Amino acid sequence: MGQALDLLKERLGEVSDLGAVSEVLLWDQQTYMPPGGGPSRSAQLAGLELLIHQKSTSDELGSLLDAADQEVAGRHPDSDEARLVRVTRREYSRRRRIPSAWAGEFARVTSLARQVWERARDTNDFALFRPHLERIVTMRREYASFFAPHASPYDPLLDSYEPGLKTAKLIEVYTTLRPALRDLLGEISAHAGAVTDTPIQGDFDERAQWDLGIEVLQRMGFDFKHGRQDLAAHPFTTSFSPSDVRITTRIHRDLLTSAILSSIHEGGHGLYEQGVDPGLARTPLASGASIAMHESQSRLWENLVGRSRPFWRFFIPSLRMHFPQLHALSLEGFYRAINKVTPSCLRVEADEVTYQIHVMLRFELELALLEGSLQVKDLPGAWNERMQQELGITPPNDAQGALQDGHWASGDFGYFPCYTMGDLISVQIFDQALEQEPQIPREIEGGNLVPLLAWLRENVYKHGAKFEAEELVRRITGRSTQVQPYLRYLRTKFGQIYGFLS
Numbered sequence: 001m002g003q004a005l006d007l008l009k010e011r012l013g014e015v016s017d018l019g020a021v022s023e024v025l026l027w028d029q030q031t032y033m034p035p036g037g038g039p040s041r042s043a044q045l046a047g048l049e050l051l052i053h054q055k056s057t058s059d060e061l062g063s064l065l066d067a068a069d070q071e072v073a074g075r076h077p078d079s080d081e082a083r084l085v086r087v088t089r090r091e092y093s094r095r096r097r098i099p100s101a102w103a104g105e106f107a108r109v110t111s112l113a114r115q116v117w118e119r120a121r122d123t124n125d126f127a128l129f130r131p132h133l134e135r136i137v138t139m140r141r142e143y144a145s146f147f148a149p150h151a152s153p154y155d156p157l158l159d160s161y162e163p164g165l166k167t168a169k170l171i172e173v174y175t176t177l178r179p180a181l182r183d184l185l186g187e188i189s190a191h192a193g194a195v196t197d198t199p200i201q202g203d204f205d206e207r208a209q210w211d212l213g214i215e216v217l218q219r220m221g222f223d224f225k226h227g228r229q230d231l232a233a234h235p236f237t238t239s240f241s242p243s244d245v246r247i248t249t250r251i252h253r254d255l256l257t258s259a260i261l262s263s264i265h266e267g268g269h270g271l272y273e274q275g276v277d278p279g280l281a282r283t284p285l286a287s288g289a290s291i292a293m294h295e296s297q298s299r300l301w302e303n304l305v306g307r308s309r310p311f312w313r314f315f316i317p318s319l320r321m322h323f324p325q326l327h328a329l330s331l332e333g334f335y336r337a338i339n340k341v342t343p344s345c346l347r348v349e350a351d352e353v354t355y356q357i358h359v360m361l362r363f364e365l366e367l368a369l370l371e372g373s374l375q376v377k378d379l380p381g382a383w384n385e386r387m388q389q390e391l392g393i394t395p396p397n398d399a400q401g402a403l404q405d406g407h408w409a410s411g412d413f414g415y416f417p418c419y420t421m422g423d424l425i426s427v428q429i430f431d432q433a434l435e436q437e438p439q440i441p442r443e444i445e446g447g448n449l450v451p452l453l454a455w456l457r458e459n460v461y462k463h464g465a466k467f468e469a470e471e472l473v474r475r476i477t478g479r480s481t482q483v484q485p486y487l488r489y490l491r492t493k494f495g496q497i498y499g500f501l502s
Contacts, residue, residue, distance in 0.1 A: 001270060004067030005081060011064060012088065012280035015056045021241040022048045022107075027238050027246050029111070031230045042111035050104030057095045065089055080279065083466040087284050090163065095294070097146040106139055110411040117409035118233050126380050126398040134376045137369050140413045144370065153370045157414030161291040162421065163468055167367070170417050174360050176483045177420070182492055185353055188341045191498040197337040199329050200256045208322040209251050213263035215318060220301065221453045222247075222267050223274055234406040235262040235348070237269035237298075241281055245273045257338050258349055261302055268301030269294055271453065275461025289460075290469035291415060295422025296429060297460065303352055303423075304430045305452070310445035311333045339497055343391035345400040353494060354391060356423065361386045362405070362416040370413065425469070427486045428477045429460065 022045060029041050055061070065088060072082045093104075113132035120129035144153035152167040161432045211284065217229065232248035239245045247266035251259040272288050280286040288294035305311050309331070312319075316331050326334075339353045347358035365382060368374035374382055383402040388394050395401035407415050433455045434440055459476050473481050494502025 002068065002071030004064050005071050005085075008061070008064040008068045008088070009084070009283060011055070011061055012284060014086075016050055016282040016284075016286070018048060018052045018055070022052065023238045023240055026111075029114070030042045030232050030234075030236065031248065034498045035115075038112065038115040042108045042115075045111045046104045046108035049107035050100055053098070053100045053103040054094065055336035057092065057100070061092060062096075065092060066121055078466070080098050080277075080285070080466070084283055087465055090146075091284055094160070098143070099146075100354060102139070102146075104143065106143075106411060107143075109135055110140060110409065113409040113411075114457070117403065117406055121233075121286060121399050121403040124397045124399040124403070126403055129403065129409070130376055133379075136408065136411050136416070137376055137413075138466065140411065141370060152367075154367050154414065157370075158417065159414075161412075161414050161418055163290065164470065165292075165417070165421065170363065170420070173420065173424075173483055174363070177356060177487075180483075180487050181353060181357060181490075185341070185343075185485075187500055188353065188494055188498050191500055194498050195340045197340040197342075199326065199333055200337045201254070202256075202325060203253055204256045204323055205252045206253060209256070209259040210249075212318060212322045213249060213260050216260065216306075217247075217263055218265045218316065219447060220264070220267050220271065220449050222270050226274060227270055229263065229266075232334070237266045237273070239287065242274055242276045242278055242286060243281075245270045255349065261306055261338075262348070264306040265302040267297045268298035271301070271456070272297045272461050275453075276455040276464040277462045280464045280466075285464040285466055287465050289463065289465055289467055291418040291471050292425060293460070293472060294471040295418050296424075296425035299422050300426040300430055300456075304426060304457070305444065305449070307339055307352070308441075310340075313445045314447040336497055341494060341498075343393050345387070345393060345395045346404055348404075353490060356420055357390050359419050361390055361417050363420075366413050366416065413468035421469070421481060424481050424483060424486045425473055426472060427489045428479065428481065429456075431485060432477045433459075 001002050024040060025045055025048070029037075033041060065085065068081075068085050069089075069171070072079070072085050075082045077083075109132070113129070113136060116132050117129050120126060140157060141153060144156045147156035147159075150156060152465045154167045158167065158170070214229065226243045227245040227247065229247050229249060231250060233250065235250055247263070247270045249259050249262040249266060272294060276288075278284055288297075292408065312335055313331055316329075316334060319334065320327050320329070340354045341350065343354055344350055347362075348356065350358055361383070364467070365374065365379065365386070368382070369376065369379070380398050380402045384394050387401070407413075433452060437451055437455055440452050440455070443449070460472070463472065467475065470481060473479070492501065
């Protein structure tokens with residue numbers, strides 16, 4: 001390896017180590033930090049982010065990149081070294097547009113906002129959170145201005161999560177998705193009596209929910225020697241390195257599927273992080289290809305596996321053991337119950353058909369906030385109005401409305417559409433896995449999730465961030481990300497469940 005490349009990796013390793021320290025503090029903030037630790041934690045995170053930003057945008061790093069460019073010129077463009085220089089160059093160019101002082105201040109503002117958001121949601125007090133969100137919206141507009149000119153102020157935010165994705169493309173996707181989902185929801189509503197979730201309503205022991213989640217994660221292949229699960233107000237995953245990955249879940253006594261599906265969802269993120277080639281550690285390649293690709297894996301495990309009939313054919317005995325009140329519940333009854341389609345207030349508890357309607361609502365509200373056609377003070381009312389228009393329901397309070405997600409408190413404007421692209425990608429990747437390994441459903445039915453995990457490790461996980469999401473999708477499936485496979489999947493599955501398709 002060349003001298004410049006060696007020095008570049010050394011500097012990138014230092015930045016990676018600092019980033020891991022920051023992630024430890026963020027993880028602790030959302031799991032174990034005492035309530036009074038907020039102000040000092042915000043200062044710590046701001047100081048770390050300032051240092052990270054300075055190191056990752058330094059003139060020295062730029063010079064090393066230029067020299068490393070020359071050293072990798074003759075290597076295969078898909079080599080780890082060539083891809084490292086390419087990905088680092090892209091991130092370096094993006095970060096250089098952002099003032100270091102702004103980066104540090106944004107870390108401080110969002111750290112404080114996250115803590116206030118939790119109190120505001122718990123007390124149903126949007127007014128408490130409002131000034132923090134107003135500051136975040138202002139700073140997100142400032143961020144967009146660093147990348148002007150652009151077709152939309154939303155484009156730079158999208159690009160930070162999903163390189164290359166544009167607002168115009170998203171609008172095109174939603175123009176196809178929205179009417180198709182409305183039509184499907186209408187057909188399901190006409191057959192609503194065909195499915196009931198009454199059997200899974202009641203009081204379910206919290207420890208039993210936790211234990212079942214751990215059992216499922218172990219079967220999925222989540223490595224507890226290099227990871228752990230904890231409780232959080234809003235489930236999330238973080239990785240300090242491929243050898244130390246943390247996932248979280250939350251438990252509701254009266255909502256049996258919440259904890260198990262959250263564990264599977266975050267477990268999907270965790271498997272991705274644990275599956276990255278160890279040789280990429282301490283570099284910008286040691287993570288997922290993008291947020292959409294990451295969400296494709298969490299949604300694949302949660303929906304295409306965790307809500308499937310083969311999966312529960314194996315796990316139904318464990319379900320009955322953990323919850324004796326379900327001893328008479330049949331496999332078919334449970335499968336239909338966990339796939340019941342019902343418009344609801346909470347995105348994270350939404351069924352597969354209505355889920356993307358929640359995401360579209362958030363995207364359009366974010367866009368309006370950034371463009372200035374919607375003010376933060378009017379957000380709860382706009383949220384409720386859109387929920388009524390889209391799903392025919394009005395949240396009973398802001399805790400189940402505009403305060404339900406923690407993404408905005410973290411400054412994650414531009415993140416939600418990645419759930420859309422992730423759902424689209426998940427179906428295409430899963431279809432490809434089944435085409436190449438048709439025995440996977442039978443293996444899942446027998447409780448063996450290793451073949452699926454092995455295929456995903458080889459085709460998705462090990463590459464880390466070497467390839468952008470769209471490039472990786474093409475490499476795996478031979479096609480770009482498309483809407484129609486996802487819509488066909490939904491229509492086939494729910495048409496059969498609700499009886500309007502044979």
